[in-house]
Amino acid sequence: MYARRAYGILQPRSDLRPCNVKLVSSCLLLQIVDIARFRCWTSRQTRVFSTSVPPWSRETPVIQGISTVDCDEDSLYRYTSGRWLWNEKEQFSRRYVKFNLAELVRIATQATGSMSCVEVQKLPEGNFNKVFLLTMNDGKEVVAKLPNPNAGLQYFTTASEVATMDYVRNILNIPAPIVYAWSPSTDEIGAEYIIMEKSQGVELGKLWNDIPGPDKLHITQQLVGFEKALIIELAGEKNTVGVEFAVGPTTNRTFFDDGRNAVEVHRGPWGSIEDYILSRAHRELACLQTFTNFPRQQGLFYGPGQYQPTAQRKRETLWNYLKVAQYLSPEVKEISKPALWHPDLHGDNIFANPDRPTEILSIIDWQAVNLSPLFLQARHPALIEFEGLIPEGLQSISLPENFDELSAEEQLEAKKLRAAQSLYKLYDIQMIQDCPEIAAALRFRNSLPGQITGLSGSLFSDGEPIVQGMLIRLQEEWATYIGSSVPCPLSFAEEDKQRQKEDEKKRASGVVLMEEFLDQVGVYRGWDGWVNHSDYEYYKVRLEQCKHEFLHYQCVTNEERSQWEAVWPFMGK
Numbered sequence: 001m002y003a004r005r006a007y008g009i010l011q012p013r014s015d016l017r018p019c020n021v022k023l024v025s026s027c028l029l030l031q032i033v034d035i036a037r038f039r040c041w042t043s044r045q046t047r048v049f050s051t052s053v054p055p056w057s058r059e060t061p062v063i064q065g066i067s068t069v070d071c072d073e074d075s076l077y078r079y080t081s082g083r084w085l086w087n088e089k090e091q092f093s094r095r096y097v098k099f100n101l102a103e104l105v106r107i108a109t110q111a112t113g114s115m116s117c118v119e120v121q122k123l124p125e126g127n128f129n130k131v132f133l134l135t136m137n138d139g140k141e142v143v144a145k146l147p148n149p150n151a152g153l154q155y156f157t158t159a160s161e162v163a164t165m166d167y168v169r170n171i172l173n174i175p176a177p178i179v180y181a182w183s184p185s186t187d188e189i190g191a192e193y194i195i196m197e198k199s200q201g202v203e204l205g206k207l208w209n210d211i212p213g214p215d216k217l218h219i220t221q222q223l224v225g226f227e228k229a230l231i232i233e234l235a236g237e238k239n240t241v242g243v244e245f246a247v248g249p250t251t252n253r254t255f256f257d258d259g260r261n262a263v264e265v266h267r268g269p270w271g272s273i274e275d276y277i278l279s280r281a282h283r284e285l286a287c288l289q290t291f292t293n294f295p296r297q298q299g300l301f302y303g304p305g306q307y308q309p310t311a312q313r314k315r316e317t318l319w320n321y322l323k324v325a326q327y328l329s330p331e332v333k334e335i336s337k338p339a340l341w342h343p344d345l346h347g348d349n350i351f352a353n354p355d356r357p358t359e360i361l362s363i364i365d366w367q368a369v370n371l372s373p374l375f376l377q378a379r380h381p382a383l384i385e386f387e388g389l390i391p392e393g394l395q396s397i398s399l400p401e402n403f404d405e406l407s408a409e410e411q412l413e414a415k416k417l418r419a420a421q422s423l424y425k426l427y428d429i430q431m432i433q434d435c436p437e438i439a440a441a442l443r444f445r446n447s448l449p450g451q452i453t454g455l456s457g458s459l460f461s462d463g464e465p466i467v468q469g470m471l472i473r474l475q476e477e478w479a480t481y482i483g484s485s486v487p488c489p490l491s492f493a494e495e496d497k498q499r500q501k502e503d504e505k506k507r508a509s510g511v512v513l514m515e516e517f518l519d520q521v522g523v524y525r526g527w528d529g530w531v532n533h534s535d536y537e538y539y540k541v542r543l544e545q546c547k548h549e550f551l552h553y554q555c556v557t558n559e560e561r562s563q564w565e566a567v568w569p570f571m572g573k
Contacts, residue, residue: 111142162179277329399418
């Protein structure tokens, strides 16, 4: 049963047996943060563990099954798809999952009705899961996914994923793989797991560049339809397939990542938008009370002359936010309602028919999908995002005025950019026509109240000068955004405003320093120094070289050098 106006996760009813039940549901093949920027992963060689002599079967003893695996068994459990240049030990521990492979294979074989499993492949790993491709003696292929410790809350992450996939497939008619067996407990194999069908077709990202513009528009229109279906009001006591659901604690990773799972805070379900919004701020305050370090900072801070984040400054920003939080909710209640949303609709999570790419066969990567206010969920699909200026308004996109003066290569790039911009705008137009609530939610996200609300949920990590600046602006334009009939509870003095400007300027300088340093090293900043195995030694040396050059350039005295050394973030094995 769904709770009306509740924010949290979908989970199966308590009497629904999770293991070896043929629920119609889906799950991930891979879960990767910003996978669109890691195209090379899809071509990386998989690790193959042959079990063909003799085959794994339901009658094969467990010990005999394990003895047929010709591989380093520990490589099944640990992360093997790359290395980290800093904090590597911690990164590996977040992704280590020990489990009983023979028992997993036995369950998969039984769930598919096959006689034996003849091959197990460990697929390239993403951020949150171990993924294996199991081939049966009758040719059937299934995917087994085991969540890493960093995937989210135990039990609820797996249970919610299965329930959500069941819901979107059967109720919303969104294509997703079928789940054959699953368990949110570690009792059976030592880890939670989901066994599902292998998605048919190919990743849309492999076809995208060769798809004609009209077909891309047709695909985009389908995505609009899927997103519209996801925000339908969750109401009613039973669904049409006879499976009941409940709304449970959230699996939103903002309530779990970077130590947030260790603090005692309310994780839902929430009965109102006000309760949900306030819980995010109280969660950040609880983290500031518990921890002394601030994770995932976007800049090189703490150095001489640089921005100096403090828990007190973060708390002050959150306290000021709490003074006005009740006034920042959207006036249009439809964009505050609880909604499901797929946050990673990029080309590797959408499977299409290679002979007819407009036919979407499956959408994967539903892990940690949760019920949250629509205006905090809605975003453009990553599939249609691009590098370049996003034109304002809904007018047609023109080529540059100097197009005829450009080289042939530059003209081609200009045409590609215009095509991407046009598709992006056509998505907006389609959304306005088909689902004005989502269009309104996208607009609200970019408004001052929307930005304050969104950014205030991550102040434990970073961003307090930016949010404080927005709150100052809100105070100055209170009548415009809130109305003159409500007294403004904020009271920033001129001294506060000057301090905020200095803090934001220093923070921005630190962000630029971080970007320039990582660009010089040559690594992608979004995955904490992740590199391919083959590049590890080179980049390890490169990191030290760039550090030496950075200190030489930034430091005039030995004291300044010592200060930078003491706060240098790119350390650890």
